[in-house]
Amino acid sequence: MSEIKIKVNQLTRVEGHGNIHLEATDGKLDRVLWEVTESPRFFEWMLKNRHYDDVSTISSRICGICSIAHTTASLQATEAAFNIKLSEQSWLLRKLLYDAELLESHVLHVLFLVAPDFLKADSVIPLVATHGDVVVMAVRMKKLAYNLAEILAGRKTHPITPVVGGWAKLPDIEALKAIRERLDKAVDDAETMVAVVKSLAPGIPAFDRPTEYIALKDNREYAFITGKIASTDGGTVNLNDYAKVTNEFCVPQSSSKYARHKRDSYMVGALSRFNLNADQLLPKAKKAARELGLKAPVTNPFMISVAQTVETMHALEDAINIIDKLLARGIHEEEVKVKPRAGRGVGIVEAPRGMLIHDYTYDDSGHIVSANCIIPTGQNHLSIQKDFDTLAPTILDKPEEEIRHTLEMLVRSYDPCISCSVH
Amino acid sequence: MKPRVAFFDFTGCEGCQLDALNLEPDELLGLLGAVDIVNFREVRTDRSDEYDIAFIEGSITRESEIARLKEIRERAAVLVALGACACTGGINCMKNAYETEELLKGVYGDCAAYYDTIPTRPADAVVKVDAYIRGCPPTTTEFVKVVKSLLLGKKADLPNYPVCTECRRAGNICVFQRGGTCIGPVTRAGCDALCVSAGRFCWGCRGLVDDPNLDSEKDILARYGLTIDQILEHFRIYNSCTEATQCQK
Ligand code: SF4
Ligand code: SF4
Numbered sequence: 001m002s003e004i005k006i007k008v009n010q011l012t013r014v015e016g017h018g019n020i021h022l023e024a025t026d027g028k029l030d031r032v033l034w035e036v037t038e039s040p041r042f043f044e045w046m047l048k049n050r051h052y053d054d055v056s057t058i059s060s061r062i063c064g065i066c067s068i069a070h071t072t073a074s075l076q077a078t079e080a081a082f083n084i085k086l087s088e089q090s091w092l093l094r095k096l097l098y099d100a101e102l103l104e105s106h107v108l109h110v111l112f113l114v115a116p117d118f119l120k121a122d123s124v125i126p127l128v129a130t131h132g133d134v135v136v137m138a139v140r141m142k143k144l145a146y147n148l149a150e151i152l153a154g155r156k157t158h159p160i161t162p163v164v165g166g167w168a169k170l171p172d173i174e175a176l177k178a179i180r181e182r183l184d185k186a187v188d189d190a191e192t193m194v195a196v197v198k199s200l201a202p203g204i205p206a207f208d209r210p211t212e213y214i215a216l217k218d219n220r221e222y223a224f225i226t227g228k229i230a231s232t233d234g235g236t237v238n239l240n241d242y243a244k245v246t247n248e249f250c251v252p253q254s255s256s257k258y259a260r261h262k263r264d265s266y267m268v269g270a271l272s273r274f275n276l277n278a279d280q281l282l283p284k285a286k287k288a289a290r291e292l293g294l295k296a297p298v299t300n301p302f303m304i305s306v307a308q309t310v311e312t313m314h315a316l317e318d319a320i321n322i323i324d325k326l327l328a329r330g331i332h333e334e335e336v337k338v339k340p341r342a343g344r345g346v347g348i349v350e351a352p353r354g355m356l357i358h359d360y361t362y363d364d365s366g367h368i369v370s371a372n373c374i375i376p377t378g379q380n381h382l383s384i385q386k387d388f389d390t391l392a393p394t395i396l397d398k399p400e401e402e403i404r405h406t407l408e409m410l411v412r413s414y415d416p417c418i419s420c421s422v423h
Numbered sequence: 424m425k426p427r428v429a430f431f432d433f434t435g436c437e438g439c440q441l442d443a444l445n446l447e448p449d450e451l452l453g454l455l456g457a458v459d460i461v462n463f464r465e466v467r468t469d470r471s472d473e474y475d476i477a478f479i480e481g482s483i484t485r486e487s488e489i490a491r492l493k494e495i496r497e498r499a500a501v502l503v504a505l506g507a508c509a510c511t512g513g514i515n516c517m518k519n520a521y522e523t524e525e526l527l528k529g530v531y532g533d534c535a536a537y538y539d540t541i542p543t544r545p546a547d548a549v550v551k552v553d554a555y556i557r558g559c560p561p562t563t564t565e566f567v568k569v570v571k572s573l574l575l576g577k578k579a580d581l582p583n584y585p586v587c588t589e590c591r592r593a594g595n596i597c598v599f600q601r602g603g604t605c606i607g608p609v610t611r612a613g614c615d616a617l618c619v620s621a622g623r624f625c626w627g628c629r630g631l632v633d634d635p636n637l638d639s640e641k642d643i644l645a646r647y648g649l650t651i652d653q654i655l656e657h658f659r660i661y662n663s664c665t666e667a668t669q670c671q672k
Contacts, residue, residue, distance in 0.1 A: 012464045015437050039434040039484050040538050042526045046517040054660060057626060061514050064438020064560065108441075123463075125455060139451060146445055154621030156445070157438040157560050161621050169622030250534035257531075419437055 002026055004396065006404050010037075011411055013113040013123070015065055016418020020388075020407050024396050032392040034385045034411065036254040038422040047360070047371040052078050052164055052340060055368060059358065060158050062373065063420035065108070067158045068101035068149065069351035070358070070420075072225055077358040078164045080239075081345025082366075087334055090166040092322050097152045097162065098224055098349075099319040104145035104156060105352035106270070106308040106315070109415045110197065111138035114305045117409050118200040134196055137189050141312075144182050148319065151175045166336040173331055180323045183316060187284065190313045194288045197309045201292065204306075205406060209390045210299040211383060212263045213272035214245060216350050222273070222280040222314060225349045232275050232297065233262050239346045242357050246374050256421040258382045259374070265382040268354025269415065270307035271298055282321075285314035301387055304413045308352075340366025351376050353415050377421035380414050426574060429462030429474035430505075431495055433488050434515055434543070435481030439506030442560040443478075450567065457574060476501045476573060479552075482508040482515045483544050496550040501573060504546045505566075507559035511630040512545040512664035514559070519543055519663055545664060554579065558614055559628035559661070565613055582612040583633050586625050590616035598624040599647050604654050606661075608643060609635040627661045 008020040017038045023030040043062055050058060056074035060067040072094060079086070086094065111134070112124045121127055128135050146156045151171045153159030161168045217236060218227030229237040229245055237245055245266075248257040260266065274289075278296045281289065289295070289310045294303065342364040348357050354376030361369045387410055395403050430440055440463075444451060461471040477499035483489060496502055507513035518526055519542045527535035546552050556569045565581070572579040582589075586607035590597070593616050598605040606627030607619065618625055644654055 010464055012470075017432075039488070040530065040540055041434060041484070041515055042518045042521075042530055042540070044530050045521055045526050046514065051656065054626075054657070058514060058517075058660060061436050061438070061559065064436040064441050067436070067438065125460065128452065128455065142445070143447065154617065157442045160618050160623055163623075167622075250531060250537060252534075252537050255538055419432075419435070 004400055004403065006400065006407070008404060008408060011408060013116070014412055014416050014418060015063075015420065016416065016422070018411065018416065018418050020404075020411065022392060022403065022407065027396050029393045029396060032388045032407075033253055034381065034388055036256045036381060036418055036422065038255050038418050040255055040422050043373060043423045044371045047368050050368050052082075052338070052362065052366045052368075055360070056162070056164070057158075059373065062375070062423045063417055064157055065105055065417055066101060066351045066353065066356070066420065068097055068153070068156070069349055069356050071159050071162055072098060073347040073349045073356050073358040075162060075164055076225070076347030076349065077345045077360045078347070078362070079345065080347060081343050081360055081362050082164070082338060082341055084165045084338065086166065089326075089329070089331065089334060092326055093152060093167060093171070094162065095225060096319055096322045096326075097149060097159065099315040099322070100145045100149040100152065100156070102224070102315040102352055103312060103319070104142055104149070106312045107138055107141045107145065107193070109352070110305045110308050110312070111193065113415075114412055115196070115200065117405075117412065118203040134192070137192055141186060141189050141193070144179070144186055148179055148183070151179060163336060165338045166334060168336075170331050170333065173327070176323050176326060180320065180327070183320050183323070186316055190288075190316050193309055193312060194291055197306060198292055201306065204300070204302045205409070206300070207302060207387075207391055208299045209301070209387055210297070211386070212261055212266040213275040213297070214261065214266050214268050214379075215272040215276045215355060216348065217276055222277045222282070223350060229348065229355070230276055231261065231266070232272075239348050240344075242346060242348060242359070242374070246357070246379065248374065248378070254381060256375075256378045256381055256418070259379040260382060265386040266379065267301070267383045268376045268379045269304060270311050270352070271301070271304045272354060273350060274298065274307040274310065281310065282314050282317040284317050285310050288313045301383070301410060302413045304415060308415070340364065353377055353417050354379060373423055375417070375421045375423060377414070377416045377418060380416065381421065384411055384414055384416070425457065425459045426476055427461045427471070427474040428458045428476045428478070429499070430460075430464070430478045430480065431462070432464065433479065433481030433492070433509070434484040435506065435508040435513070437480065438560045439480045439508075442563065443505065443566045446563055446567065454570070472498060474499060476503065478503050478505045479509045479546050480505045482512045483546065483549055484515060484541060485539050486541060487539075489549050492546065492549050501553045502546075502550065503554045503556060503569070503573070504552045505556050506561055507557065507628045507630070507661060509546045510555045510557050511662065512543050513628070514660060515543040516663035517660065520659075543664060557611060557629040562614055562617070584612055585632050586610045586612045586614065586616050586619075586629075588612055589614070590619050590625075593620050595619045599643055604649055604657055606654070606657055608640050609637060624657075627658060631662065631665060
């Protein structure tokens with residue numbers, strides 16, 4: 001009898017704690033499990049009775065990688081509850097800040113966390129010696145994104161200035177002009193990133209498992225913080241009705257809730273956005289997609305990093321366009337007016353890893369009565385598990401080390417944000 | 424031999440770890456040259472149980488984490504609490520206001536039994552901590568400062584005066600004068616009053632100064648006609664685990 005037993009405790013190069021567990025006898029799969037072991041933090045309860053002015057500060061701490069996404073979803077939920085419309089200037093700045101996060105997060109994931117898988121390295125550290133130029137380029141891009149966020153929000157992780165209804169402090173025009181030049185130069189870096197990913201692409205495992213792809217959709221632009229919920233299986237759902245899509249439920253092997261819509265699982269994130277909205281990418285990003293041979297619909301989850309690379313280019317172009325608009329119209333002080341009222345508000349954004357939902361109910365003094373947060377990775381856990389179920393039986397004839405590595409790569413390709421999914 | 428450095432994450436958002444590496448490219452490469460990072464789950468796969476300096480991120484919210492932290496303490500020559508969650512318990516302490524049962528049932532309903540949690544505590548409520556890098560997240564400047572002194576075998580010289588000192592130095596108009604409330608008068612400085620300078624107020628993420636003059640905060644409140652509840656609402660976001668909160672309840 002030949003037995004395979006694989007147990008990966010605390011998968012590395014991902015955010016948060018998750019395990020992989022596989023057992024097979026005589027070439028037959030007994031079980032394969034994706035387990036989430038992260039500690040719950042109970043944000044929904046911690047938000048209770050909190051004043052609206054502190055809510056995004058607290059809820060951004062759900063995640064250190066996508067704290068701008070959490071801040072944005074949180075502010076939009078509160079604004080929806082109070083029926084506040086942002087000024088055009090506030091809106092442009094919010095989108096610009098969003099681009100900064102997308103840029104930073106995608107570069108971190110693709111070049112620091114995923115690339116070592118293809119280069120048979122355990123991390124980015126040995127790559128400093130072998131691929132120094134690319135590492136320096138990646139650090140430079142990350143730093144640029146960080147600095148852009150700093151100019152707008154005071155810092156990248158856990159932004160300070162974005163507040164309900166607008167901005168507590170406006171960015172300096174000179175700083176925006178200076179970063180505009182760095183963004184211009186970074187287009188070359190993004191092209192290098194496309195070339196690097198293209199050179200690694202032959203190492204992407206051939207695997208397809210079509211599923212339902214869900215993302216925001218807006219007919220005006222490639223949606224990140226606007227639009228309605230859309231599915232590749234058809235139809236759109238209003239933000240307030242997100243629960244019809246997410247249908248959260250619990251499973252014993254996971255401290256994160258799971259989600260399921262029409263099929264046995266659905267996916268959110270860069271690939272879903274690409275599958276739904278590829279036509280709306282900006283020109284350089286479209287070119288990058290062509291270069292990388294990415295054409296919707298893509299049904300191989302290992303291609304998520306490739307879609308992230310395309311989005312990196314999109315975020316750069318979008319940031320440059322927004323700064324040009326801001327420089328043309330000037331930046332003016334605006335009074336932030338907030339009048340709390342009792343009611344519910346839902347904010348949904350596309351975090352780097354996918355659809356992120358904050359849903360708050362307020363009392364008339366502007367304190368939270370109840371809160372619900374649904375995280376992209378929570379929605380992807382089941383998709384990871386279903387990929388495991390389909391993929392594992394087809395690779396059992398491979399050496400044990402390769403099976404383990406392929407499963408690890410699969411989880412990593414989703415760019416999971418596990419502590420965020422548990423919150 | 425280069426000092427071996429390990430990073431460990433407990434309950435938190437991992438923002439501290441990620442931010443710690445947001446150094447300038449040359450600083451980052453310099454650091455990578457000066458130490459051996461032997462354990463950093465978030466960025467590298469290989470791990471080792473042999474290390475000299477352990478950075479602890481996150482607070483302790485499960486029984487199993489107590490055992491894990493004790494084990495790390497035994498192996499490490501120097502144990503550093505990185506960030507608010509590890510230093511003071513951070514925002515995770517807000518949950519301590521509720522009974523565990525209520526939390527589990529409230530958030531997870533029927534499947535509460537799948538989950539495991541205990542009241543939040545900071546790292547030094549479980550083991551001895553040798554150095555603290557405060558903030559949520561800490562500033563990279565302070566991270567570099569503490570790491571440099573550790574490598575030299577010294578104690579970092581960190582401020583033990585309130586944020587107000589730095590805030591005035593930064594030329595900010597005091598939040599109280601603008602009609603708001605601020606935890607700056609009792610919070611340990613070191614952030615250059617980052618949040619006030621960015622147009623907001625101090626939430627107290629760096630914890631209390633050693634000898635906080637809570638009376639002075641009360642005086643300020645009286646002067647500006649504010650109630651203690653108004654300040655506690657903010658104070659409890661980061662400092663629910665401190666005794667000061669308990670005794671003022
Ligand atoms: S201290 Fe703040 S940034 Fe660090 S882990 Fe805790 S919540 Fe995240
Ligand atoms: S109370 Fe706050 S705003 Fe006023 S000086 Fe102190 S830190 Fe600055």
